[in-house]
Amino acid sequence: MPRASAKKITVDYICKDLEISRSTFYDWRAKGRAPKCTKLPNGALRVYLTDYENWLADREGAA
Numbered sequence: 001m002p003r004a005s006a007k008k009i010t011v012d013y014i015c016k017d018l019e020i021s022r023s024t025f026y027d028w029r030a031k032g033r034a035p036k037c038t039k040l041p042n043g044a045l046r047v048y049l050t051d052y053e054n055w056l057a058d059r060e061g062a063a
Contacts, residue, residue, distance in 0.1 A: 008038070008046035 014035070015025055028034040035055035037045040 007049040009049050009052060011037075011045050011047075014047060014052065 011022060011025055014020075015022055025034060029037065035047050035052045037047055039045055
């Protein structure tokens with residue numbers, strides 16, 4: 001079921017937050033290490049904020 005009311009963030013937001021390049025993000029995505037992304041009809045990617053926060057929490061737990 002879609003989460004239409006849930007806040008979505010951009011790849012640029014994530015890159016700025018983590019201080020990484022877009023190419024690093026896409027490399028992580030190709031390797032299955034990035035947060036779950038949703039592809040919009042125009043091809044742009046978005047990440048649900050809750051998915052991003054959970055992904056970050058999982059990374060902190062592994063460190």
